[in-house]
Amino acid sequence: MIARLVDRLMWRGPRPGIAPIVAGAALLCLVAAAFLSPWIAPWPYDQQMLAEADRAPSLAHWFGTDEFGRDVLSRVLFGARTSLSVALVSISVSCSLGMAIGAICGYVGGPVDRWVMAAIDMTWCFPEILLALLLVAILGPGSTSTVLAIAIAYLAQFTRLTRSQIRALKRETFVEASLCFGAGPAHILLRRLLPNAVAPVVVVAMLTTGDAILLEATLGFFGMGAQPPTPSWGGMMSSGSELLFEAPWVILWPGAAIAASVIAINLFGDGVLVALDVKKRRRTH
Amino acid sequence: MLTVDDLEIGFSTLHPLAGVDFSVARGEILGLVGESGSGKSMTAMSVMGLLPLIGGRVTRGSIRFEGEELTTLDEARYRRLRGGRIALITQNPMTSLDPMVRVGPQIDQGARLHLGLDARAARIRTVELMARMRIPDAARVYDLHPHQLSGGLRQRIVIAMALAGDPELLIADEPTTALDVIVQAQIVQLLVELVRERDLALMLITHDMGLVAQACDRVAVMYSGRIVESGPVAAIFEDPRHPYTRALIGCIPRPGMAEGTLAGIPGTVPSIADLPSGCRFHPRCPMAVAACRDRVPQTVAVAADHGVACLLAGAASGDAP
Numbered sequence: 001m002i003a004r005l006v007d008r009l010m011w012r013g014p015r016p017g018i019a020p021i022v023a024g025a026a027l028l029c030l031v032a033a034a035f036l037s038p039w040i041a042p043w044p045y046d047q048q049m050l051a052e053a054d055r056a057p058s059l060a061h062w063f064g065t066d067e068f069g070r071d072v073l074s075r076v077l078f079g080a081r082t083s084l085s086v087a088l089v090s091i092s093v094s095c096s097l098g099m100a101i102g103a104i105c106g107y108v109g110g111p112v113d114r115w116v117m118a119a120i121d122m123t124w125c126f127p128e129i130l131l132a133l134l135l136v137a138i139l140g141p142g143s144t145s146t147v148l149a150i151a152i153a154y155l156a157q158f159t160r161l162t163r164s165q166i167r168a169l170k171r172e173t174f175v176e177a178s179l180c181f182g183a184g185p186a187h188i189l190l191r192r193l194l195p196n197a198v199a200p201v202v203v204v205a206m207l208t209t210g211d212a213i214l215l216e217a218t219l220g221f222f223g224m225g226a227q228p229p230t231p232s233w234g235g236m237m238s239s240g241s242e243l244l245f246e247a248p249w250v251i252l253w254p255g256a257a258i259a260a261s262v263i264a265i266n267l268f269g270d271g272v273l274v275a276l277d278v279k280k281r282r283r284t285h
Numbered sequence: 286m287l288t289v290d291d292l293e294i295g296f297s298t299l300h301p302l303a304g305v306d307f308s309v310a311r312g313e314i315l316g317l318v319g320e321s322g323s324g325k326s327m328t329a330m331s332v333m334g335l336l337p338l339i340g341g342r343v344t345r346g347s348i349r350f351e352g353e354e355l356t357t358l359d360e361a362r363y364r365r366l367r368g369g370r371i372a373l374i375t376q377n378p379m380t381s382l383d384p385m386v387r388v389g390p391q392i393d394q395g396a397r398l399h400l401g402l403d404a405r406a407a408r409i410r411t412v413e414l415m416a417r418m419r420i421p422d423a424a425r426v427y428d429l430h431p432h433q434l435s436g437g438l439r440q441r442i443v444i445a446m447a448l449a450g451d452p453e454l455l456i457a458d459e460p461t462t463a464l465d466v467i468v469q470a471q472i473v474q475l476l477v478e479l480v481r482e483r484d485l486a487l488m489l490i491t492h493d494m495g496l497v498a499q500a501c502d503r504v505a506v507m508y509s510g511r512i513v514e515s516g517p518v519a520a521i522f523e524d525p526r527h528p529y530t531r532a533l534i535g536c537i538p539r540p541g542m543a544e545g546t547l548a549g550i551p552g553t554v555p556s557i558a559d560l561p562s563g564c565r566f567h568p569r570c571p572m573a574v575a576a577c578r579d580r581v582p583q584t585v586a587v588a589a590d591h592g593v594a595c596l597l598a599g600a601a602s603g604d605a606p
Contacts, residue, residue, distance in 0.1 A: 177375045
């Protein structure tokens with residue numbers, strides 16, 4: 001799959017266009033910024049300079065300072081760590097758990113499938129944000145419970161997608177052929193079904209990562225995410241909202257960071273969707 | 286080698302197969318012929334033990350392979366048999382290969398599973414096998430994905446997959462339907478050679494009487510879940526006793542035929558949910574008499590190794606189709 005992606009991005013086969021590549025580069029920069037924040041941030045994220053509170057962007061503080069005189073640029077960079085890692089970890093957990101449950105339900109079928117899916121479907125009774133808020137309320141605020149809450153909020157979609165993929169693939173002739181050559185259920189599931197089901201799940205996972213960043217920011221905005229002084233984009237927007245007119249840059253920059261990362265992830269995800277489409281590949285001879 | 290005796294299978298209350306008898310010996314090619322819907326593929330699924338997968342079960346009769354009863358075999362032992370001793374060549378080479386996996390490793394699967402070879406040994410064996418399938422440049426094709434191959438090459442790969450575990454009995458379920466005529470002939474030629482060379486038994490499922498005449502030693506003609514006539518190819522073609530067999534033979538185009546004389550069989554195979562009483566062929570049979578409506582014909586031997594299930598078997602002998 002990785003090889004195919006590289007193949008695609010090297011302009012062989014259907015071209016995903018320039019937007020995903022730019023978006024991918026932007027994403028890479030964001031991730032690099034998050035990783036390198038301790039070294040590239042001009043100030044520590046928690047250093048308060050009360051004398052310089054609510055300053056507009058200047059040469060010393062490119063993005064200005066907040067109500068405690070903390071450097072907004074440094075906080076946005078450190079916030080990228082929290083926001084991106086929470087989103088990535090929660091989607092990874094959600095995606096792998098969803099794939100495992102969905103694959104087993106889709107392959108086994110019968111009462112197991114019915115009951116497990118009924119339980120999973122119940123999470124769809126609530127909007128993601130409500131479910132996540134409920135879970136954080138139960139687990140208590142903090143990064144770990146945010147991760148868990150987001151993972152559970154998106155579990156149903158990964159489970160359902162994988163399950164439907166597996167159910168459709170199960171009837172394919174190559175699966176029957178594999179059975180006819182003496183393959184057991186583990187071989188069928190892990191070697192035949194899952195590799196063929198993974199591409200759309202990966203694309204959905206990428207697109208959902210954008211949603212997860214938004215959800216994490218929302219939880220942060222409600223004060224349910226990472227706890228102060230750890231900066232998160234949602235938390236920064238929440239405190240910035242109180243100074244909306246006096247110091248608009250405090251809310252503007254984290255908001256722009258959220259928007260930029262969500263747009264970049266979505267555009268990149270669209271590109272991957274095009275690139276991974278196996279069936280559109282041409283014959284080479 | 287394989288003996289199927291009075292096989293009946295059921296899907297809830299329906300019985301797509303009701304009394305199927307035939308046998309295949311080592312080194313022999315048996316053609317299982319019939320229209321679509323007559324139960325040929327169902328028979329193959331039964332022998333492979335894959336009926337539970339599509340919701341069916343054996344309700345009567347027996348399937349014996351080298352003296353071992355398969356209808357009561359447990360799944361773990363059946364799995365060793367599949368691919369290891371009995372292999373199925375599936376119908377459509379376009380969909381029988383995993384699109385995500387290179388074709389070579391797909392062939393390796395059988396050898397690794399049944400012969401216990403490691404990856405390197407399996408690869409060497411696979412490339413040899415592919416060369417034997419007359420796949421040009423086998424070592425390079427090994428690393429290609431299925432979508433990069435033509436239909437004929439893919440069918441050769443599917444056959445190689447079936448042979449990878451060194452089976453003794455091959456079941457080929459319409460191996461040539463998805464291919465053009467020239468490739469068809471090559472594939473059938475290849476199958477016949479393999480059977481002769483390795484002393485295999487082959488059950489060739491097809492609806493093409495011409496193919497049967499070309500490749501098979503014996504024929505079993507199937508109609509609506511029953512074997513209506515079976516015997517050596519020469520006997521069946523020279524002296525077909527069942528009206529259905531005659532009709533099938535009449536469907537083969539021949540050079541020099543006058544325009545518009547190629548015969549068809551009026552009507553269609555009955556649905557298993559609504560089977561006619563008596564002989565299941567009587568609504569379409571040109572020679573049906575009143576008794577055909579009420580009596581189920583039993584298989585009678587009209588010659589050595591030539592059985593017919595038709596009430597008129599004796600009387601119909603020798604008539605032109």
